[in-house]
Amino acid sequence: MPEKRSDVHNQHKRKKTRRGGIGRIILIIFLVLLLGIGFFVWKVYSDVTGTTDKIYKNVETEEVRNKPVDIKHDDEPFSVLLLGVDTGDLGRTERGRSDTMMVLTVNPNTNKTTILSIPRDTYTEIVGKGKKDKINHAYAFGGVQMSVNTVQKMLDIPIDYYVEVNMQGLKDIVDALGGVTVTPPLTFKQDQYTFTEGQSVTLDGNAALAYSRMRHEDPQGDYGRQARQRQIISASMKKVASLSSIMNYQSVLKSLESNMTTNLAFGDMVDIFNDYRGAAGNVEQIQMTGSGTKIDGIYYDIVSDKEMNDISNQLREQLEMK
Structure with missing residues (x-):
């Protein structure tokens, strides 16, 4: 029996209704996903800005450049002084000394980062104190x-x-990054850990502390310790620059919030992450060396004028300074 015109019309209407219903469901799912992604992005942004506000601390220092560096222009090299202080080590709570001093120069034009280790006993003028002493003082x-x-x-x-x-x-920080991988240059034991020369190992936070702390068993003494500290810093930089660390951003932020201060603002960090990450994968390590000398019964590292000038020129070249 032939279908009536009204039946055909009703069938067509039902099909349109089903298609419209499916379309609305897809649109709702898409909007929910979009809102979820938007909330996640907002949450990350909120966490990052909240943490950077807490760790930010400006310090008035002597101006050396004619004008401050502007890393928003991603062709400008810049420098960072990394201070690893002994507050928090072995239960200390007072402000101690800078157990580790490193200068990082980052050049986006050569995609290169240089890490200079400064021995803590380096004998130099302490600016503002009016005398020479160990630099970590x-x-x-x-x-x-x-x-x-x-x-x-x-x-x-x-x-x-x-x-x-x-x-x-x-x-x-090392724990928040999920550990860092290094290759020990010598075999030694520190605390409950054993490190074997030439065998790459992934270190958690406690192992990283032990690895970077040992000094007396190293034939190179404090220089050997500084070299291992540079390994930890270099490995951490590469981990931070990798996409995998983003998944742990909340843990990383929490570790930074409690244990770090810097004059890098949130916008600076974003610019560095976006425009300077390539330099984190190409790291040159420099060790400042001196000769051990006692003055009035106190041990100092005396760095020669030639050594100091060579290092200064190398860093100035990296910073593209005339």
Whole structure:
């Protein structure tokens, strides 16, 4: 029996209704997903800005550049003084000394980062104190400000930014990153850990502290310890620059919030992450060396004028300074 016109019309209407219903469901799902992604992005942004506000601390230091570096222009090299202080190590709570001093120069034009280790016993003028002493005493005398001014004077370069991390912070940051991988240059034991020369190993926070702390069993003494510290820093930089660390952003932020201060603002960090990440994968390590000498019964590292000038020129070239 032939279908009536009204039946055909009703069938067509039902099909349109079903198609419209499916379309609305897809649209709703899409909007829910979009809102979920938007909330996640907002949450990340909120967490990051909240943490950077808490760890940000500006320090008035002597101006060396004619004008401040502007990393929003992604062709400008910049420098960072990394201070690893012994607050938080072995239960200390007072402001101690800068157990680790490193200068990082980052050049986006050559996609290269240079890490210079400064021996903590280096004998130099302490700017603002009016005398010569061990460079790590600058932090004990005048905190970050005096440390920055002293390093600038000694190396004849500007220090654009600083990052101060206590020893507990190193442990927490490495844990938040899911560990870092290094290849020990020698075999040794420290605390309950054993490290074997030439065998790559992934270290958690406690192991990283032990690896970077050992000094007395190393034939190179404090220089060997500094080399292992540079390994940890370099491995951490590469991990932070990788996409995998984003999944752990909340843990990383929590570790930074409790254990770090810096004059890098949120916008600076975003610009560095976006425009300077390539330099994190190409790291050159430099060790400042001196000769051990006692003055009035106190041990100092005396760095020759030639050594200091060579290092200064190398860093100035990296910073594209005439």
